[in-house]
Amino acid sequence: MSETIIRIEHLYKTFGTGDGKVEALQDINLDIQKGEIFGIIGLSGAGKSTLVRCINLLERPTSGTVTVDGQELTALKEKDLRKARRGMSMIFQGFNLLMQRTSLQNICFPLELSGGKGDKAAREKRAKELLEIVGLPDKADAYPVQLSGGQKQRIAIARALADNPQVLLCDEATSALDPTTTQSILDLLKKINREMGVTVVVITHEMRVVEQICDRVAILDGGVIQEQGDVSEIFSNPRTEAGRRLVMPNGEKIHVLPENRLVRLAFNGTTSGEPIIARLAAQQGICLNIISADTRTIGDKSFGTMVLGLPQDETEAARALIYLREIPGVTAEEVTDLVQ
Ligand SMILES: Nc1ncnc2c1ncn2[C@@H]1O[C@H](COP(=O)(O)OP(=O)(O)OP(=O)(O)O)[C@@H](O)[C@H]1O
Ligand SMILES: [Mg+2]
Incomplete structure (x- = not known):
């Protein structure tokens, strides 16, 4: 039996007013199941980052609801929202590590903020466990400048997992990496999903990423979800124009006689x-x-x-x-x- 962890209903997000008005998201409806890897794929400007920011309410939807683990985030006051957000963490294309801190200190940072995991020694113990999980036990004392892109993303993943989130939101987490490093980060995300039971939401413009790790996918185009379903189904038989553009980027340019069925x-x-x-x-x-x-x-x-x-x-x-x-x-x- 699958259980919904993130439910988005009739979500709209509009930026600006008048001539500058952008309808970034329109009537988004999504159900993400506990323990799955869910992909949201779309071209640049489709509204992916806006959508992911609406999931943890870094961006407040113009209308509609976001419910995470049975709690309607859109109805919460700021204080309760801060608490609820702890169940979700995020990684980005640009890693967003604190440059003045070592890997270990970066990983400890969210624990310091939340006051979780007890004293400094307990936080460092947890950080070291996470360094093991992401495969960088020897980089505890390295600063971000001393790390490669892939290593930085591993530290960012460890930091994101520090407070035991239920959900990991990944916004183009591999877009700055070469194909081999991308593969190793995707393998790591899969391992975290399988072994720690973390639900992973993957935002990407690359179908390869979705193919590799996602169970289900939604195609976002012009702020609208054009289709969603199992990856194998959507990728083998996209039903919408937007789906075909993403899945078959070279286009199905067809030259036939009009009378050909x-x-x-x-x-x-x-x-x-x-x-x-x-x-x-x-x-x-x-x-x-x-x-x-x-x-x-x-x-x-x-x-x-x-x-x-x-x-x-x-x-x-x-x-x-x-x-x-x-x-x-x-x-x-x-x-x-x-x-x-
Ligand atoms: N803070 C903002 N103010 C005004 N418009 C915005 C804002 N944030 C996003 N937009 C607009 O909303 C639309 C969707 O942007 P968004 O960043 O969500 O797209 P995206 O799919 O993440 O694109 P990319 O792949 O380039 O990251 C774009 O037209 C963008 O210009
Ligand atoms: Mg984006």
């Missing part, structure tokens, strides 16, 4: 495309054009979509559709909304 196949990992086309030709004598294909591997499964042009002959087209719809692991759907 099109069918989109979505593969769920049990089969792949080419043999299907070959079999259809061999067994049924029906030839389909591959208009575009985009398959990829997520986890240990292969997924993807393929768009085929159906034969102009109506009977043949109908037979092909019946055949395609009966293949296990494949969803076949006629499409009318692809760019010509």
Whole structure:
């Protein structure tokens, strides 16, 4: 049984007024489950940072509610809100470490603020445990300038975990890192999620990041959630224009005769495309054009979509559709909304 930890309902955020008015978020509805890794993906300016700041109420929504672990944050007074926020912490693209403090002191900092974990010795003990968890036990006395980007992010993660949050919010946490370092930070986030049970919300513009670690994803575009669901489903078969732009950044540029009917196949990992086309030709004598294909591997499964042009002959087209719809692991759907 899954349990909701973050519920966002009818959330709007508007900045400014009159001509300068920006509707950064419009009617956002999200349910994030306890223990999952949830991705929010969108292009620059989509409203991702605004949304994540609305989750911990660093930014007050213009309207709508945010409920975390059963407590409606939008209804709390500042003092209670400060307490509730302790259950959530955040990491950023720029790490935001205190430059005058060593790694150990950076990690102790939130504990000093919250008064949690007892005296200085207890705080340092906790900080050392965290240095182990993030794989940098030997960097306790290093200052941020002495650390690489990946190491800085590890210290920032340790600091974020110091007060045992239930939720870790990550705003483009790997966007400043090279691919190998990105991978190691994503592995660490996954480990923290699995071993410590921390719910992780990942904000990113990179689909690779979502593919690697997220269970579910929401696509944010122009301040609106265009679609959300399981990563495998959304990435193998994006249903909205915004989804396709993110998932297939090269675009599905299609040049077909207007009279061609099109069918989109979505593969769920049990089969792949080419043999299907070959079999259809061999067994049924029906030839389909591959208009575009985009398959990829997520986890240990292969997924993807393929768009085929159906034969102009109506009977043949109908037979092909019946055949395609009966293949296990494949969803076949006629499409009318692809760019010509
Ligand atoms: N404090 C603010 N005042 C006015 N407008 C703002 C403010 N913060 C954000 N915006 C506007 O809200 C929209 C969403 O911005 P936001 O920073 O949330 O996008 P983002 O998806 O995080 O982008 P990026 O990927 O570049 O970080 C943008 O049009 C931005 O200009
Ligand atoms: Mg941002």
